[in-house]
Amino acid sequence: MDEADRAVKGEGESMNAMNPPERSDTASAAPSCVPDAPRMLTTTVVGMARHAPTIVELVLAHPAMPDLQPGQFVHLRVPEGEAFLRRPLSVADYDDGTHTLRLIFRTVGVGTKRLSAVRPGDRLDVFFPPSGGFPMDIVPSGGxxxxxxxxxxxxxxxxxxxxxxxxxxxxxxxxxxxxxxxxxxxxxxxxxxxxxxxxxxxxxxxxxxxxxxxxxxxxxxxxxxxxxxxxxxxxxxxxxxxxxxxxxxxxxxxxxxxxxxxxxxxxxxxxxxxxxxxxxxxxxxxxxxxxxxxxxxxxx
Amino acid sequence: MSIAWFDPPRAHPRLQHHALGIAFRHVLMPASGTYGYGEEFAGLYDLRWLGALVTKATTQTPRLGNGTPRVAETPSGMLNAIGLENPGVEVVVERILPTVAAYGVPIIVNVAGSDEDEYVEVVRALNASPHVRAIELNISCPNVKAGGMHFGADATAAARLTEKVKRESRVPVIVKLSPNVTDIVEVARAVERAGADALSLINTVVGMTIDIRLRRPHLWNTTGGLSGPAIRPIALSHVYRVYPHVSVPIIGVGGIAGAEDVIAFILAGAELVQIGTAHFVDPYVIPRIVHRLPELLDALGVEHIHELLGRAHPDEVLEAKQVKNGRRAVLSGPDQSADKAHAAEHAAVRAGERTRSWD
CATH class of the missing domain: 3.40.50.80 (Nucleotide-binding domain of ferredoxin-NADP reductase (FNR) module)
Incomplete structure (x- = not known):
């Protein structure tokens, strides 16, 4: 977490901004800790850094994490059920040796604010959607x-x-x-x-x-x-x-x-x-x- | 708990059911619009984990649907206003259904239209597909200008459409009702009299949210359909209210997310249940519930899930239902002979020894 530490200007329709302003209910759709499935894992928070007042980096690890390609995103369950839907977050890095995933997002609503408050050791339910990524083969080595x-x-x-x-x-x-x-x-x-x-x-x-x-x-x-x-x-x-x-x-x-x-x-x-x-x-x-x-x- | 996601699940004798000419492996199926046509989920697990597959609403011609934003989060739920985006029935019959049929799960196609003629045309087109086991008539979509909820809001219009569709359809017709009505019992009875083979209760509840900074609705469509656990009590009460007044099977749908919710709907009188919005929180929700239900049945002291069917109702309601349901005892109860007969019927249908009564 060696980054400059200030907020980042927002894109118009942020992926992280899908939550409307208020939420009063805490009921959730499923148990907060569900068993792992092929594309859904209970990961462990191993790092958390705030690069700016509203830019947060979350580092997650799991020994069986599926490989992620640049451009792919992950879909996170917000703990404690205050936010109902999952949050799609950008993958800023993935280390296939340590199976460590770095996510960078902006805190804009209840979901991302809650996600920015997790601590190392916390468990987070991550779904790995079968999305596409950036085609990289198109550029030859040396290109x-x-x-x-x-x-x-x-x-x-x-x-x-x-x-x-x-x-x-x-x-x-x-x-x-x-x-x-x-x-x-x-x-x-x-x-x-x-x-x-x-x-x-x-x-x-x-x-x-x-x-x-x-x-x-x-x-x-x-x-x-x-x-x-x-x-x-x-x-x-x-x-x-x-x-x-x-x-x-x-x-x-x-x-x-x-x-x-x-x-x-x-x-x-x-x-x-x-x-x-x-x-x-x-x-x-x-x-x-x-x-x-x-x-x-x-x-x- | 480990689940063999990509293996065909073992039989679920305690959850299986026979209705609408379909031998359901268990009583759970996805709700229309939350499962596409099944292809995406086939990459996540073996679709034989489903009791049946209910497709996205299908119209006569391809539709692009509404503008975006199409969804908004709400307390314990969400609003959607997709606007029936779908590839049209021709593509569905020729390209999609043959592929999805290979997954080995009974297919129920949800049908929508702008007017009576469109519904009828879609049903006629579906008659050509050997893969369709039942249709679910969507007279309750709140997100389109024409058709949809317009039909479901009025008992006479709903009954007339049901009658027309019944005349055309070679498979059983389930009618999915809207909660956005004064008296759902009146609509339910009207469509049953018009020939509906089953009722799905309920579709989404009309709602909206407003962006207070932009001073405008979050959704492009202004209003949308509320779904998720927020509407579970509403759905449950509609199932409970309708149950004493109809003899056709009720499919309970609305905010079901766990095994306990399934049981509550069965107790209210739903023979089958659909899981919708919970798929967006956990795409694996159906196999997980199916895996968990036997343990819950043990805790509740019953062998088959239908021993609980309608049991939240007073005895007089249950007795009246027994008499009303000449087609077969809805309540299998603790009577083992009824269960055995049911199981035998189930096995016969599965083995192809008995044809479906609608064929």
Whole structure:
């Protein structure tokens, strides 16, 4: 937990923000400690750090934890039943040697606030949804990848940068935050990538949006992005006619994380039309140019 | 406790049931809309852990559903306003059902529509599939502008639709009722008279939440259907209220999350139960409850779960039900001969020696 310690500016619709304001009832749907199932484990909290007033990192371990790919998320049960639904959280790192999982999230409601109050030794029920991750095979060893992250969206890119770097990929990372006090992940990312830092107010790194300095001439075999919607819209526009593979990891309000409730659908351009894809199951990573954002300028 | 998730579960003689021409391995099934068409869950465990599979509501043509946000968390529950997103009955019949049938679990297809004609068209299309064992008529979806709850809110409209669908369907018709009515007993009796083979009680309860900062509803659809443990007492009371007044089986649904909840619904008069929103908290909830129920039956001093059927009612209600149910004793009770006859019937149907009465 060596990160800069300030809050991170929020994305519009945070994955962690799915809980409405108040809750008065404490009944829960199932016993708080249920036996393990193939994709559901009772993990142990082995670390907890607050990187900023509202940014928290949770470290969980379990000897039989299934392998996690960069871009995949986990679905956590909030202890003591105050929050009814599970919370989807970003995987900032996974160590397959120690079976240790690092999650970074923002505390925005009752669920994430409760999760931020756990202590080492506590047990947490984690569901590992069978979601997709960032396609990494697309970049050959020795090739180049560009990573673009904004705010909380930097979290899953920390794990991606490490994984790409291990595969011999040269990674350039551009990360953006609202202001210096909201920066996190810089040191960790620097171990695996050449990092360029941006802030909206210029209080750290360069002043402006993380997409500002990105040129279509930038050499890369794949681009990976996670962040707020305006960032995706800007990236899409900038690389509109660029045929190179580009991927965006989305977050969404969700309920099941299995792919059945259809709460988390997003419009995606496919087969000449618009279809709904589930962030939890079909995603959370999608080809950037296939995504359709509300208010986005349409082009033929 | 260890569960062999990917092995076919052993038989559940204490939980099995025969109704609607279906030999249910046990009395639990997922509630429509919380299990898709089963394919996603097939990756989590062997679907033979289910008593039956109830699909997502299916309409005549593909539907994209509502805008987002489609869900909001509430105290002990959630609101949803998905808006019947589904691929349409053609895709369901041709592509999905043949795949899901291979999992070896009886399939009940939930049917929805904007008007009577659409319901009838969906049912006709489903007649072409050999994999459909029953249909569940969704006249209680609160999240679509046309159809849905409109039919369930009025006893006459509900009965007329039930009658039309019954005329078309080659399989038994379960009618899923809305709690958002003045008198659910009136609707229940009307659809039973119209030919319903069973009733599912209840669909979601209309509700909403408001984002006080944005000063607008959380849900794109403004209102949604409340589900989860928050509505369990409501569902239970509806089952209890309807039970004395109908002779067809009742499928209890609403906030069931554990083995104790299942027993409560059986005691209120539900022959079968559905588990819905609990899947979102624990996708493994059905196998876990099935695994736990025998232990609970031991503690309650009964052999078969249906020895408890309707037992929360006064004796006069139970006696009246015995007389009313000419089709077969609903109450197997501690009488072992009834249980044996039931088991024999069950075995015969499973072995294919006896055809379903609706065929």
């Amino acid at each position: 180049r990848a560009v990573i673009v992250g904004g705010g909380l969206g930097v979290a899953p890119l920390l794990y991606l940068a490490k994984a790409l770097n291990l595969r011999g990929v040269r990674v350039r990372a551009r990360i953006g935050f609202a202001a210096v006090e909201e920066v996190y992940g810089l040191e960790r990312l620097s171990a695996h990538a050449e990092v360029e830092l941006w802030t909206d107010d210029g209080s750290a790194g360069r002043r402006g949006r993380v997409t500002d300095g990105l040129s279509p001439e930038e050499p890369f075999q794949a681009l990976y992005a996670c962040g707020p919607e305006p960032m995706f819209v800007a990236l899409k526009a900038r690389f509109r006619h660029d045929g190179r593979p580009m991927f965006a990891a989305l977050e969404a309000r969700m309920a099941c994380a299995v792919g059945v409730c259809r709460a988390c659908v997003v419009p995606v351009r496919a087969d000449g039309g618009i279809v709904h894809r589930r962030v939890c199951r079909d995603g959370p990573v999608f080809p950037l140019q296939s995504l359709v954002f509300p208010g986005e300028e349409e082009w033929a």
